[in-house]
Amino acid sequence: MSAGVTAPTPELVGARRAEPPGEVASGLLAPQLTHIDAEPYYQPIGDEVAVFEAAYARCLPALLKGPTGCGKTRFVEYMAWRLKRPLVTVACHDDLTTADLVGRYLIIGNETVWVDGPLTAAVRAGAICYLDEIVEARKDTIVVIHPLADSRRVLAVDKRGEMVAAPASFMLAISYNPGYQSVLKEIKPSTRQRFVAMDFDYPEAVVEAGIVAREGGVDADTARRLVKLGELTRNFKGAGLDEGASTRLLVHAAQLIGAGIAPQAACTAAVARALSDDPDMTGTLDDLVRAVF
Numbered sequence: 001m002s003a004g005v006t007a008p009t010p011e012l013v014g015a016r017r018a019e020p021p022g023e024v025a026s027g028l029l030a031p032q033l034t035h036i037d038a039e040p041y042y043q044p045i046g047d048e049v050a051v052f053e054a055a056y057a058r059c060l061p062a063l064l065k066g067p068t069g070c071g072k073t074r075f076v077e078y079m080a081w082r083l084k085r086p087l088v089t090v091a092c093h094d095d096l097t098t099a100d101l102v103g104r105y106l107i108i109g110n111e112t113v114w115v116d117g118p119l120t121a122a123v124r125a126g127a128i129c130y131l132d133e134i135v136e137a138r139k140d141t142i143v144v145i146h147p148l149a150d151s152r153r154v155l156a157v158d159k160r161g162e163m164v165a166a167p168a169s170f171m172l173a174i175s176y177n178p179g180y181q182s183v184l185k186e187i188k189p190s191t192r193q194r195f196v197a198m199d200f201d202y203p204e205a206v207v208e209a210g211i212v213a214r215e216g217g218v219d220a221d222t223a224r225r226l227v228k229l230g231e232l233t234r235n236f237k238g239a240g241l242d243e244g245a246s247t248r249l250l251v252h253a254a255q256l257i258g259a260g261i262a263p264q265a266a267c268t269a270a271v272a273r274a275l276s277d278d279p280d281m282t283g284t285l286d287d288l289v290r291a292v293f
């Protein structure tokens, strides 16, 4: 990465609004920082709250590992509230460029305006920046977080020739799902060895039922059955399914039931059809639904 000033490479966005450029730029920035005023509901599973707090206090970045829909995002929202920091969340994908994270010059009206990307905005604001599913991002994009995730704690904004030092209140958190790991989508040791790693998984049945009852607004017996269904589907991981039903899917089924959909129909839509397109597999999942409800 060069620290020198490179020529601006403006991207034409057209005159979308009539405000002066400065206002447009801040308007683009504003939605990136979320201030969480009300306590998000988060049911701790182990010592993750204490570990995250200790990492935050020592300016260490966190890597949250675990299957989809097991509460990682909710946990980060809860920690942002608890630590009283704004939160910036980026869903990583394979088109995500360094400019998408760090920022870019835009042509607005007759002016060239620099607009911070979400990562830069988070560093400047001393926020918690959560990069969800980091392995989905391009390898050259992931490298930009390295100097932020070690003792240097700086972000190189190459296009402006600027090094932005992270204040103590800034924290980087990333997540990934080891279950999807493939040769192409592995988190490299040079990246992972910068982070305090924390394991997440679906909680034990009684705890998960509590989450499903509360989030889905269903009674305890319905929540218990939904969790039973979830457990049965998880037995098919690697045997027809990439992953079994997540807590998220069980909450979706509960929400449909709460909205008046019959339990079997709710589970078919929110769980069975969501998990697979394969006719044999969906037939098996339908059998599981009938066995539980």
Ligand code: ADP
Pocket: 041, 042, 043, 044, 045, 066, 067, 068, 069, 070, 071, 072, 073, 074, 075, 211, 215, 247, 248, 251
């Ligand atoms: P992930 O980020 O791991 O994919 P989420 O945090 O989005 O998953 O969790 C999906 C949903 O599951 C949440 O919106 C919430 O309803 C529920 N959930 C999962 N785990 C918990 C938990 N420990 N406490 C509260 N809600 C949870």
